Amino acid sequence: MVATDAPSAQDSTPETAVEPAAPVYGVRERLSLWAGQHAHELTMVVPFAWLLFLPLAWTLALLPLPASLAALVAAGVAAWPLVAAVRLGRGVVRALFALVWLAVAASAGPDGVVLAGGVAGWWWWSSAWWRARRVLPVEHSAAPPAPEAPPAQPDLTPELDPEAEARARQAQEIRHLQELFTQRLSAPGKALAGTALTRPEPIAAGYRAEIHAVPGEKTFKELLAQGGKFASAYETTTQLAVLEQVAYGNDSRVMATWLRDDTLAQVRRFEDVQPRIQPDGRAHIGYFYDLQPAHWSFFTASGGVRHGIFSGDSDMGKSRSVESLTALAHQSEYLVPVIIDPQGGSMPVWNDVLRSALGEDEAYEELCLWDYVLRKQVQHIARVPWVDEDGDERRGKNCLLPGDPDLGGMPGVLLIFEEAPELLMHEVHGKRAVAKLSGGAKTWRKGGGGIIVVAQAPDSRELGGSVTLRAQLQKNACALRTTTPGAAYQMGIPHDPSTLPPYFKDGTPAQGLAYLNGVDQRATMMRWLYLAKPKLIARQPAGAQLHPITLGFMHDYLDSKKGRATQRTAGSGQTPMTAGDAKAAVLDALTAAGRPLEVGEVMQAVLQARPTAPPGEVLSALNRLSEDGRVWRSTSGGAETFTSVATVTTVTQ
Structure with a gap:
């Protein structure tokens, strides 16, 4: 328990240690100290x-x-x-x-x-x-009977009551917490002068109480700013003595928690908890310092898909934390994750599984594609006919709720921008990328598009100078440790992440330790669940596939891009792709993969080899090959897959 040792003589009898001729304390302070003791x-x-x-x-x-x-x-x-x-x-x-x-x-x-x-x-x-x-006295056992005592003599030693001992120890610890608060914090001239501490109550991890300031004299932000001195008064760290805003919205009060142990030092695995995105869009992503679950809100019924931002220094666990979000989206029936990594290689396990764009050029092209697709989906959703609960025919919805049956169960798209400043500050693509992403942050959520931006610092320079983009990303804000003081204030978090320790008390790195501001409305210290083996999650079948309407808009964009490419190469002697070329390209993609591929994977593989291939021709070729028996069509994990017959025959032999 934090600071539960008995108080020293200097703490317990301050008035006897000072000569009357040269008093250290004034009358009010002496009375306050006497009252605390x-x-x-x-x-x-x-x-x-x-x-x-x-x-x-x-x-x-x-x-x-x-x-x-x-x-x-x-x-x-x-x-x-x-x-x-x-x-x-x-x-x-x-x-x-x-x-x-x-x-x-x-x-x-x-x-x-x-x-x-x-x-x-x-x-x-x-x-x-x-x-x-009342404080019950603790009964102590007497010495055991002498060995030479007659065996038949009954043992009349009173039994020690464990419950009474626990209550007495608890009462002593509570009194000690109150005394230190009175002496070192609330006395005149101290960090929390004029405040009052409610009686600490036991919780699973320690004790909890409230600190009440005089209304109108101090705000909760001023009280939280004294977190370091609060921990110092109990001779511990801010990980074990924590101040937090109260949940019921009184700005003159904060919640104080004293922890017995470093509760977040233990690594808790994603696989052990098995979290999932719930129908309301929330998912369990980690634990707060008091071991209450922390959540991330992927979408809401009223606002659609939500955005988010990560900040933190290198080696503080940004990519591993984002990897947990990626795993949740990959396993969910509500979202399809897309990796956009202008730096390349931040999450290599997922690059071969999910739709990914690596490097600045690919990242910008992918951004342009999704800007087109999601704007088209906004227009589609605004016109879709549906029937409400009263049986009235309606037209159009204000946003996509992933999995909405009125929209054919269309999933949302989660665009994860790893090391986003590499794209947003790029000398060629930077300004255009900032304009598209800032505009998308305001409108894409209506069409089912969510944005996760990962950066070392959330200042406007890292985000290409866009204050609008930063403001739109604060619905979910995670600040890991950074050496830039004040960075989290730009994310709406009332704590400074530069005060987070780089290591726990046991010497292990404090990766994944962060301040989280989001759906739990706690804005306090937590630690992420980490994947033990990300590749095992990545190999599982995706929970959702891109909707045919989404694929159609993607094909429209690629067709328009192909038309521009055809105009540029009209005089080069290149011939358009024939039906036979399309079949050959599909067979080459399936053979090279050596495993069953979903429609989107086949499309991506063919377009990587033949960027000007008509998407519609590729889909037609896939269907014709299936009808001819050269490609096997099957269902795996609820998704339709295709396998080359030649590949299966080779494996069998």
């Missing part, structure tokens, strides 16, 4: 303060005042405990009982039934108060 005793005498209402009621009853006026004065006196209870959110019932009783006693006299009711109510509440806050 005797917090438990003061808590146990709180019920006796309510007995002051008894002489007050007698005094009001004896004064020559009308009964109604006496009751009104009594209610006014007892109103302040009720107001305080309402602000704290607890003790409202007892404060209300005290107000009503005092008003009745002041008007009718505190005797008879009124007196008995007041005493009974006080005793009921006091018993509950003391029972909830």
Whole structure:
């Protein structure tokens, strides 16, 4: 447990260590320190303060005042405990009982039934108060009986109650946390001066409480900025003493957590958890510091596919974290991932499995293709006819919800831009790529297109100077460790990722440790699930295929590009592809692959060999070869695949 050792003599008795002639603390500070050291005793005498209402009621009853006026004065006196209870959110019932009783006693006299009711109510509440806050003594075992004692003699040694010992230890740890807060943080002149700490409550990983500032004096951002001093006060690190914004939206409060162990040092594997993208678009991607699951939102019903951004220094786990997202999309029936890597080679396991564009030139061409396709899909979705739940015929939807049956189960497309600055800052393609990607970030989601941008720093320079692009990517923001202070503030994260440690306390690299801002609305420290063997996930059949409408728009773009290429090479003597050429190209692609290929894979292989090949002719050739028996058509994992008969025959022999 963080800082649970007994306080030293210097901490526990500061007033006896200072000579009266040269005091170190002022009167207010001494009182504050004394109150912190005797917090438990003061808590146990709180019920006796309510007995002051008894002489007050007698005094009001004896004064020559009308009964109604006496009751009104009594209610006014007892109103302040009720107001305080309402602000704290607890003790409202007892404060209300005290107000009503005092008003009745002041008007009718505190005797008879009124007196008995007041005493009974006080005793009921006091018993509950003391029972909830008592510290049970720990019984210690006596020495074992001597060996020469008669065997038949019963052992009368009292048994140690483990539960009582645990409660006593827990109470001691809680008192120690409160005392250190009072002495080192909330005292005048300290980092959190004027704040109050609620009673720490045990959680699975340690303890948790809230820090309340005076409303109007401090904001949660100012409190979070003292996270380093908060950890220092408990002689630990910011990984074990954590400040976080409260979940219910009070800007004058933060949540404080003390952890026993470095909970995120353990590597948790993707394969062990087996996460999947849920129908609402969320997926489990890792764990927060308190071992609560962290999620990534791939899409929402109201907004369509969502964008995201990763930042962090090299060797901090950016690519491995993005690889987990790629695996989730690959296994999902809702999304088709596409790798666009202008640097080339960031995720080699996936380059041979997914549609990929490597190098600056290919990356820019792929960006142009998807800019065309997704804009066409936006227009298609805006005109598609459908029937709502009331049976009314409608036309057009505002965005694509992946898997929507009204759109034929069309999946979304997740475009993953690895090392995006290599493209966005390119001397030839940079400005045009920034313009297309910035425009796409605003419109592609309606057509089912999501963008994941991976960069070392999220400043506008790395993103080609586009503030619009950066703003559109903040729906999911992940900031791994960086040496650039203040980088995460540009991503909407209230923490500085430069403060994340490069190593855990056990000496292992802190790869995947990050601040996450997204659907969980926590904006706090977490660690990603990592793939033990990415190739095993990559070899699994894809959960979704590009929709025929999407493929059609891709063919339209390639046909238009082919038309431009034909015009450029009209005088070179090149002849257009014939039906026989198309069949030969398809057979060559299947033979070279040596395994069953899906339609999209066949198309990609043929177009790589023959960039000007008409996509429609390639599909026709594939169907004719299947009818002729030269290509076998089969279904694998729900997807239609094609295999060359010659390849199967060779393997069989």
